[in-house]
Amino acid sequence: MSDVTLYHWEPNANSGKPMLALMEKGVEFNSHYVDLLDFDQHKPEYLAINPEGTIPAMTHGDRVLTESTAMMEYVDAAFAGPKLMPDDPKDQWRIRWWMKFMDQWLAPSFSMIGWSVFIGPMVRGKDPDMLKAAIDRIPMPERRVAWRKAIYGTFGEEEMKESQSRVALGIRMLEEELSKREWLASDHYSLADVNGFNIAYALPLSQPDLSNDEKTPHILEWLRKIYERPAAKKTWAMGKTDLAARIKFLERS
Amino acid sequence: MTMVLYHGDPNGPSLTVLAALFETGHDAELRPIDLTMGERHSDTVPRNVEVEMSIEGEGPVLVADGEPMADSVFIACYLNDSATMSPIAPQDPFARWQMMTWCRQIIERVAPAAAYLGVKARLADKLSALDDAVFEKLIAPIKSGDLKARWADIRAGAFDEAKIDDSKAKIKAAVEKVDTQLSDGRDWLLGDFSIADLETYAWLSGMRDIEPAAFESATRTGAWIGRMQARPSVARTLSLAKTTAPHQTWAPGPEINRWG
Numbered sequence: 027m028s029d030v031t032l033y034h035w036e037p038n039a040n041s042g043k044p045m046l047a048l049m050e051k052g053v054e055f056n057s058h059y060v061d062l063l064d065f066d067q068h069k070p071e072y073l074a075i076n077p078e079g080t081i082p083a084m085t086h087g088d089r090v091l092t093e094s095t096a097m098m099e100y101v102d103a104a105f106a107g108p109k110l111m112p113d114d115p116k117d118q119w120r121i122r123w124w125m126k127f128m129d130q131w132l133a134p135s136f137s138m139i140g141w142s143v144f145i146g147p148m149v150r151g152k153d154p155d156m157l158k159a160a161i162d163r164i165p166m167p168e169r170r171v172a173w174r175k176a177i178y179g180t181f182g183e184e185e186m187k188e189s190q191s192r193v194a195l196g197i198r199m200l201e202e203e204l205s206k207r208e209w210l211a212s213d214h215y216s217l218a219d220v221n222g223f224n225i226a227y228a229l230p231l232s233q234p235d236l237s238n239d240e241k242t243p244h245i246l247e248w249l250r251k252i253y254e255r256p257a258a259k260k261t262w263a264m265g266k267t268d269l270a271a272r273i274k275f276l277e278r279s
Numbered sequence: 280m281t282m283v284l285y286h287g288d289p290n291g292p293s294l295t296v297l298a299a300l301f302e303t304g305h306d307a308e309l310r311p312i313d314l315t316m317g318e319r320h321s322d323t324v325p326r327n328v329e330v331e332m333s334i335e336g337e338g339p340v341l342v343a344d345g346e347p348m349a350d351s352v353f354i355a356c357y358l359n360d361s362a363t364m365s366p367i368a369p370q371d372p373f374a375r376w377q378m379m380t381w382c383r384q385i386i387e388r389v390a391p392a393a394a395y396l397g398v399k400a401r402l403a404d405k406l407s408a409l410d411d412a413v414f415e416k417l418i419a420p421i422k423s424g425d426l427k428a429r430w431a432d433i434r435a436g437a438f439d440e441a442k443i444d445d446s447k448a449k450i451k452a453a454v455e456k457v458d459t460q461l462s463d464g465r466d467w468l469l470g471d472f473s474i475a476d477l478e479t480y481a482w483l484s485g486m487r488d489i490e491p492a493a494f495e496s497a498t499r500t501g502a503w504i505g506r507m508q509a510r511p512s513v514a515r516t517l518s519l520a521k522t523t524a525p526h527q528t529w530a531p532g533p534e535i536n537r538w539g
Binding site: 089091095097099100104115116118119120123126127130131134135138168188195199202203 | 334348350353354361372376386387424533
């Protein structure tokens with residue numbers, strides 16, 4: 027029985043980041059699936075672990091860790107196994123810069139679109155009173171606003187347009203970066219790749235006009251290369267929904 | 280090769296990086312620039328995608344081995360991790376996680392709020408007094424579309440009431456968090472002095488005269504600010520100021536979180 031427990035949803039975005047990092051390190055962990063679509067993350071059992079009600083969370087012995095990017099740095103530093111941060115502090119700076127850029131600038135735009143086409147419709151069929159109560163239970167006011175917009179489909183036209191243009195720019199930036207180096211932000215497979223893969227793995231499906239073999243060959247090669255890794259295969263095999271199942275398109279023919 | 284640091288007046292991210300530089304003992308050539316007049320986008324400052332698209336907004340640029348670097352917390356980590364000791368960041372993985380998580384919350388919640396209130400109070404009038412042609416020339420080289428839009432909004436005085444209220448609430452919450460953190464009598468936020476102290480001080484100290492109510496009953500925070508100012512690295516940083524009140528120097532910062 028491992029002393030590491032990960033509370034996660036699908037191998038996707040923030041949940042997938044520590045899942046893949048733990049797999050790459052070869053760390054055994056207890057998987058505790060938190061069903062985002064059933065609002066498990068705002069129920070008392072989960073709030074006892076992470077009072078902010080955000081996923082993922084990880085326990086290591088009696089330590090509780092949240093914030094997926096910082097959590098991945100912990101996973102890399104605290105456990106034996108292949109290093110996911112190169113030794114050069116300059117590489118580390120670049121990796122952190124790109125992770126922040128993805129976490130705070132690119133991923134919110136990706137997910138605004140993802141939530142409006144995927145998560146919103148999936149939960150909208152539930153009982154309206156249950157949904158209202160579920161939203162009222164969310165501890166962080168910012169997350170309440172986000173969920174309300176996703177559930178009721180009230181993202182403004184302006185903000186959706188802005189998200190779409192950020193996605194387009196972000197794709198161009200990723201393509202350019204991956205044409206400079208074999209991996210994202212350094213010459214080594216690192217946490218930047220683990221992070222980037224989690225937000226971008228389905229990009230060629232969700233943005234087929236912007237990301238495809240002709241327009242973004244480096245992104246496609248990078249995604250396929252990561253999906254070939256045994257750790258990625260194992261991580262995505264833990265998915266339970268169609269969201270994670272989409273990854274199959276990355277199989278090389 | 281000596282590093283070169285292009286920095287603004289010691290407040291916000293420039294303060295973090297200058298003090299981190301002095302704490303870690305690296306040798307660097309200091310080149311002051313006026314971040315409030317967009318000099319970071321002038322030809323004198325080397326730029327790459329990380330500088331141009333930094334979501335920190337108008338922060339300092341450190342050039343090391345020919346590579347321009349942006350984002351104050353990560354530059355501070357670089358300065359720490361390339362120093363012989365580890366003077367401003369813990370090496371223990373869990374303590375490092377605590378520091379990175381603390382800093383992430385400052386970066387994500389406090390910095391945008393402080394910058395919003397700061398530029399409203401200290402920069403908007405200065406920009407609106409500029410001739411159109413001068414202002415257009417100032418923002419023309421800015422590559423980040425959302426940063427450029429923030430400059431234009433500030434000049435136009437386009438401040439959103441909901442964002443102002445939200446920013447005030449975030450500053451108040453941050454001061455409460457700092458005060459609670461210090462309640463066991465510790466000197467520094469996470470036990471040992473770290474980048475978390477620098478980054479928190481850098482964004483909050485200039486809020487004292489803009490949001491005084493948030494600090495009124497926070498006596499432990501007040502004492503911590505006193506300790507910060509007495510620290511040689513911070514005192515040296517503040518002595519580099521070009522203005523008499525560097526904590527009143529605000530340039531456009533990170534954007535306010537778009538959807539939670």
